[in-house]
Amino acid sequence: MKKIVLVLLLGLAMLTLISCTDKDDKNNSKPGGEISETVTPSVTTAETVTPTETATPTVSSDNENTEHVLDYFPYRENKQYLYEGKGNEYASFWSYADYQDKDSGRIQLRLDNGGTQTVQVLEGNNNGISIIVSKEECYYRDNLLKYNSVEEPEVLLKEPIKKGTEWTLSDGRKRYISDTEKEISIPIGKYKTIEVTTDEKEGKTKEYYAKELGLVKREYTTNGMTVTSTLKEIKDTPLIQNLTLYYPNEDEKMLKEAKTIKFNTNDITRLKVQELLREKHEGKQGLISVGTSLNSLYEGSDGIVYADFSKDLISDMNAGAGFEQMLLQGITDTLGGYYGAKEVYLTVNQKPYESGHIILKKGETLKVSK
Structure with missing residues (x-):
């Protein structure tokens, strides 16, 4: 059971669509990998982050039927996503967008599973959606949008959006699109989703992404046991x-x-x-x-x-x-x-x-x- 909890926590920290290693001298008064929210002219300020509309970025294409990863990477201004869990006490969690910047295609998400809070920065572009910052046990709120803290970004979803698209993660796990028209029924409705499968050493994780919502369900199976996290509610709240x-x-x-x-x-x-x-x-x-x-x-x-x-x-x-x-x-x-x-x-x-x-x-x- 401890092993399952550990795997789930790792999945929560790394696979949700929704520390930093550079050390600076105290006298420089700059964060090591974090952005300084300052009014000093020489330092980039948090005020430069332009509030974005709650909308999904669009990508022009000659083929209107072609899907893009950005269709599954929604901006989430003032919205809390709540997921109900089954099979493990840490399967339930919520996520919230601390910061987002449409120009850079980045969103900073806060995830809370009842045991810990993790802050991630996700970046979406025409090639894929990746985690570029991940900071565990982060209960305060600093703006990390302008920094990369992971040696190799973790790709959550990659183009082309078609069955069989496959990529390998830095830890050797294989991830691939296993279905592009998987119908999923969740408490807030029924959706056609992209199914992304990750082969683990002792199990398998399947994640389901819906247009204009992002992650709607995650399912982890191992040794006959299944743990699920399902989107049950989206709240407009601070x-x-x-x-x-x-x-x-x-x-x-x-x-x-x-x-x-x-x-x-x-x-x-x-x-x-x-x-x-x-x-x-x-x-x-x-x-x-x-x-x-x-x-x-x-x-x-x-x-x-x-x-x-x-x-x-x-x-x-x-x-x-x-x-x-x-x-x-x-x-x-x-x-x-x-x-x-x-x-x-x-x-x-x-x-x-x-x-x-x-x-x-x-x-x-x-x-x-x-």
Whole structure:
């Protein structure tokens, strides 16, 4: 049974249509393989990701009957796909598009099977649909659209769309189109699908893709046992995540408050977090002033959270040494908690934090205490 769970989890991480290895120096304040959502002119910003319409890309063709893989690669703005599972507790899962960019043909999907969350970036073009980024145990929301983290992309579907089209994966598994007109009945309707089969060492996986929907069913069989995941519902809803805010009160005691953040597809994480950091507590100023901007926020490949603020963080603080230290600790615990990190590298306009009371050295991080 453990072996089946493992195979299923691997299938969920790698085969759903819907860490990064470069290490950068702390002083560069750039993610290792992740995109920096920053307003600094020299860094590509998440704001450059253009919100896309919920539509399937089309490919011109002289033969109107010719099908293309992009017909099975829908953009999914603000839509949660829910799959019901049978045969294993991890067969049920949901997926959501964190980010998508029609120009590059990329979608960043978040998958949750109740045991873990995996983030994948899929790229679709005229040749096929492939996984180019895969990040496991990823409970935070960074924009990874502009990066490739896998040595060899995993092709999920490949042209030509006809029975017998075959390709070999980097781990040696054989994948092929075994049917192009397979009728599948699922809770939301009946569809003609493409059946894609992957031969495993100890079993076989069959996945079914429908036009304008993508993956509608997966079936894994081994030693007489079958595990299935079937699309049962598509919900128009935001992604909801939790964040705990830590802040000091007038008695210099650290308090905490649980918050929820609602993300639509292509919302920028740092702007949502910035809003929470600005919120007043007990009628007093928040962790940062209303005039303070969070210029960039991301987790690097070293597991450190990088957060850069505008100079207003210091000029608007108006606090004594002890309270200033607590404010910085509150920011550190809040951001570190969201990312599940142990350290935060906090800078002001890309320079080490320096005020009249506190001076941080270049590369010096703040430790998360919660």
